[in-house]
Amino acid sequence: MSTIIYPENTSPAADAEAIRKACQGWGTDEKAIISIIGHRNATQKKLIRQAYEELYCEDLVKRLESELSGQFEKAVYRWILNPRDRDAVILHVAIKERAIPNYRVVIEYSCIYSPEELLAVKRAYQARYKTSVEEDIAQYSTGHLRKASFFLFFFLVFLPTFIFVAWSRCLCLIPFATYIQFLVGLAGTYRYVGDELNARVANSEADILHNAISTKDFNNEEIVRIISTRSTTQLVATLNRYKDHYGSSITKHLLDDTNEGNKEYLLALRTTIRCISDPQKYYEKVIRYAMNECGTDEESVTRVIVTRAEKDLKEIKEVYYKRNSVTLDQAITNHTSGNYKAFLLTLLGNE
Amino acid sequence: MSTIIYPENTSPAADAEAIRKACQGWGTDEKAIISIIGHRNATQKKLIRQAYEELYCEDLVKRLESELSGQFEKAVYRWILNPRDRDAVILHVAIKERAIPNYRVVIEYSCIYSPEELLAVKRAYQARYKTSVEEDIAQYSTGHLRKASFFLFFFLVFLPTFIFVAWSRCLCLIPFATYIQFLVGLAGTYRYVGDELNARVANSEADILHNAISTKDFNNEEIVRIISTRSTTQLVATLNRYKDHYGSSITKHLLDDTNEGNKEYLLALRTTIRCISDPQKYYEKVIRYAMNECGTDEESVTRVIVTRAEKDLKEIKEVYYKRNSVTLDQAITNHTSGNYKAFLLTLLGNE
Known part of the structure; x- marks a missing residue:
């Protein structure tokens, strides 16, 4: 369920006017901006953007970008966009605008969003960036992941004398192609969404x-095939059968491998399984890891709160409280500050 | 351009009645059926199916299936369905209903159809078969293609003493995962469809x-990445640069490898490049190979004629004549017979 509190009847023109006023003169009235856009749903925000454009011949998104700054600006920018545009921006930042791509975001969108939602995000991405999500994942993974294939190359080419001793280990190393194709496959597959499932297939897989x-x-190759192409319903059944038959979850068993060359790929597999099995629990974990004693990963916190506020942030808050014995609101209060904190708390349902 | 000849104003009810009459009594009047449905476009056929259902509380598609037989029945069945259902049926037959899957069809749909058309086919496939195209490709490729990975397994496990001599050869063999992920990637990628292209990327790729x-x-992995994720516009530019710089087309160079273990994968790569570079030339080749001195592959002939009749069969006929110095109509006359022949010739634009 959604956490944001918004009045049913609002006047887009009055909202646009109030935002304009908050942006004019010396300094910006951030509190006024938060009090408006933090209490509007996607449809209302769309109408405000339209009204603002009509009234002032100016793009509201651009105006807010120029008025605000820091993490607060980033959060407002993502919030004010229409949801699919926002998702396209978040995906693009994760894949192409970071020194090290954040593939967790790709997996999140591919496994938690419905095929139709994912498709809408892909369309928005193409319209905005003139490339496909798949080609950007494939292209921009190259440099970052080549280190995985380096191990294979090293053992096979420079140390042929080691082959006899190390061949079984070599087979365990995941070639670059498998990882990259796994990510592209996840993002590309238009999964079946019906409820039909095959119990026999769940057992055998x-x-x-x-x-x-x-x-x-x-x-x-069977791991990639099963996880990247099966429907969510079918996969959940398979994961349950796995737990029934082998006493532990698949993600736990994936932790048994400590080979450095496999680390990222196995992390991707575990993330995928988490997203498919229990999205709310997954998001709780993202936020928990993003706010720890070493500092705060605001990008992840913003992503979860902004993208889930109108969907299931209420459930995520409950899961968070159960797991951490502290409310998410309290955690946000402790780990963030200023207008950014005020804005996140508003989206979390604080008046 | 389309080859079928159809009147602009038809009466779906009268057509349904005439088909009903042709199906009643002893024997079926196949000529009457051809004279109607062979001269109707997709919209008209849809209205006939609806009118037939309303008038006789019976599914026209099922009735025709029970009245007709052999290759003629298969061709009529595909033709009378709505285009996306027909595509779903053709894909399913190619992937799951043959002893050896015909992946050429998967590549054809993935590379010649627009992303939106492909998506519509996937939706029809899910609605009809309750699975996704991607999972069926991935699952049903398994048995057939495992022989490719067998070579790798054989060299690495049973003949370790051969490793030093054969390692470079081993590296050239394509593992199963690469092939399967290539096919799933092709079918899955929602390619960018705009005209924007990057000349620098075309050169470097x-x-x-x-x-x-x-x-x-x-x-x-770069071969898979480039071919399965780039937009058609970008890929055509890359293929042209390849020809400019290296004096020959990439498909010719792919023929240089004679390793049996790579055969199918390289064939898939060549098919993909042909479908992207020149769909009409590709279809001409499919028909040419389907009608030769050893016999006729009716499934392929039917597929090309039925799926392209309302699209670009006229251009395919021209390419066919240029390449073979015989018209496609004449070739069909020589290689097929009976009602099947009469029906195909009707779709080819014969009155």
């Missing part, structure tokens, strides 16, 4: 996954 | 492709 994982054959 | 192909490094 749980066994296939277990055989591959217990022998550390992570490069097994 | 032509070089990347050439380096991989000239060193027979077909397993290079």
Whole structure:
């Protein structure tokens, strides 16, 4: 359920006028901006953008970008955009605008969003950036991930004398192509969304996954096939069968491998499984890791709160409280500050 | 351009009645059926199906299936369905209903259809078969393609003493995962469809492709990335740069490898490039190979004629005549017979 508190009947023109007023003169009245846009849903925000454009022949998004700054500006920018544009921006930042791409975001969108929602995000991405999500993932993963294939290359080319001793280990290393194709496959697959599931397939694929994982054959193409193409309903059944038959969740078993060359790929697999099994629990974990003693990863905090505020942030808050014995509002209060904090708390449902 | 000849103003009810009459009594009047449905476009056929259902409380598609037989029935069945349902049926037959899957069809749909058309086919496929195209490709490729990975397994596990001599050869063999992910990637990628292209990328990716192909490094992840994710406009530019710089087309260079284990994957790559570069020339080749001295592959002939009749069959006929110095109509007359022949000739624009 949504956390934002918004009045049913609002006047887009009056809202636009109030925002304009908050932006004029010396300094910006951030509190006034928060009090308006923090209490409007997607449709209302769209109408405000339109009214603002009509009244002042100016793009509200650009105006807010120039008036605000820091994490507060980033959060407002994402919030004021229409949801699919916002998702396109978040994906683009994650894939192309960071020194190290954040593939967790790709997995999040691919596995938590419905195929139709994902498709709408892809359309918005193409319209905005003139490339496809898939080609950007594929292209921009190159540099970052090549280190995984480096291990394979090293063992096979420079140390041929080691092959006999190390061959079984080599087989466990995940080639670059598998990882990249896994990510592109996840983002590309238009999954079946119906409720139909095949119990026999769930049993046999749980066994296939277990055989591959217990022998550390992570490069097994069956893992990629099952996780990247099956419907969510089918996959959840498979994961449940896995737990029933083998006493522990697949994500726990994936932790058994400590090979550095496999680390990122196995993390991607675990993230995928978490997103599919329990999105709210996954988001709770993202926020928990983003706010710790070493500092705060505002990008992740903003992403979760802004993208989920009108969807299931209420449930995420409950999961967070159960797991941490502290409310998410309190955690946000402790780890953020200023207008940014005030804005996030507003989206979390504080009046 | 379309080849079918159809009157602008038709009466769906009268057509439905005439078809009903042709199906009643002893024997079926196939000629009457051809004279109606062979001269109707997609919209008209849809209205006939609706009128038939309303008038006789019976599904026209099922009735025709039970009245007709052989290749003629298969062709009529595909023709009478709405285009996206027909595509779903053709894809399903190619992936799941044959002893050896025909991946050429997957590549055809993935590369020749626009992303929106492909998406509509995927929706029809899900509605009809309750699975996604991607998971069926991934699942049903397994048995057939495992022989490719068998080579790798054989060299690495059973003949370790051969590794030093054969390692470079081993590296050239394409693992199963690469092939399967290539097909799933092709079908999954929602390509960018705009006209924007990056000339610098076209140059550099032509070089990347050439380096991989000239060193027979077909397993290079860059080949898969470039071919399965780039927009058609961008890929055509890359293929042209390749030809400009290296004097020959990439498909010719892909023929240089004679390794049996790579055969199918390289064929898939060549098919993909042909579909992207020149769809009409590709379809001409499919028909030419389908009608030769050893016999006729009616499934392929039907597929091309039925799916292209309302699109670009006129251009395909022209390409066919230029290449073979015989008209496609004449070739069809020589290689097919009976009602099947009469029906195909009708779709080819014969009165």
